[in-house]
């Protein structure tokens with residue numbers, strides 16, 4: 001049945017391609033996913049789910065919460081940006097991915113996947129094998145870029161107008177790799193940057209204007225440290241720069257920012273020019289990453305918002321009640337803007353609509369447990385913010 005549906009979808013896509021719609025045309029057709037479309041109301045809603053780290057001890061609770069988040073938010077697309085189910089064997093990874101993907105498959109929500117540093121690091125299986133697992137579900141629109149590019153899972157998702165085939169928006173999805181040969185985290189590679197540069201320019205030529213876009217990947221760009229402010233080591237709530245012994249950073253008052261900087265951002269060591277290419281092309285409004293599980297912030301730097309999202313899992317303890325998901329909303333009548341918000345589990349469980357979405361006893365027990373643990377975590381966080389404000393005069397947590 002799945003195969004039949006995929007065949008029908010492929011046929012429709014082929015016919016659309018032959019008809020030469022703007023949404024499909026491009027120099028990068030092999031790396032272009034099935035186009036999405038703005039809704040009747042002109043809106044497009046993305047649920048950003050990342051760093052689920054699904055294992056035996058958290059998969060049930062995490063997938064229940066993600067299912068309720070889908071029911072609450074009604075996304076048009078789920079973006080999965082890596083470190084999702086890094087189990088020891090392919091068999092276990094298959095089980096975890098099945099539990100996650102059935103959430104989306106049963107709700108007919110399209111899913112786009114790319115990978116993080118942990119997704120294939122143990123060498124027991126490859127990224128390509130894991131991508132094949134995701135793509136065995138009809139709801140996956142992800143692309144295995146094969147030998148074309150470094151890594152697996154670098155592609156473009158076009159979003160068409162609600163009522164025509166005009167290309168209104170793009171989503172760039174990058175596999176930001178795992179580690180370089182020296183053990184540092186990786187960054188998006190040169191050939192991926194070259195692909196983006198060429199595809200972006202071709203799209204501008206074809207459409208006679210820049211098409212605004214968002215980028216999604218696991219690992220944040222090194223430029224995050226240019227966007228922050230370097231301070232002395234003794235300044236409260238400053239974080240040490242990764243790979244640098246004596247450099248400490250916090251939010252810069254010079255740049256627009258919001259959210260929580262709760263840990264050291266961890267980009268790769270070698271910079272292959274992704275952020276520079278994006279500022280040069282001028283079509284990316286914001287880059288969304290995961291990787292740094294407790295950071296939920298956005299910093300505007302050189303015209304691009306560098307945005308980090310929380311780990312979307314719940315481990316059965318107070319600390320993970322501060323995890324959650326991000327929602328991003330687009331408007332086809334204002335494609336040069338986007339809206340975003342973070343939802344933490346400890347706020348999520350107190351939403352009246354969420355309480356009504358609890359489907360069974362297990363859901364209700366889970367919400368009650370998070371409410372209990374979350375109370376402590378929330379007051380602890382509020383206290384942390386208050387102490388920081390009183391002792392330093394500085395707000396360390398801006399609204400998410």
Ligand SMILES: [Fe+2]
Nearest residue numbers: 083116117291
């Ligand atoms: Fe990671």
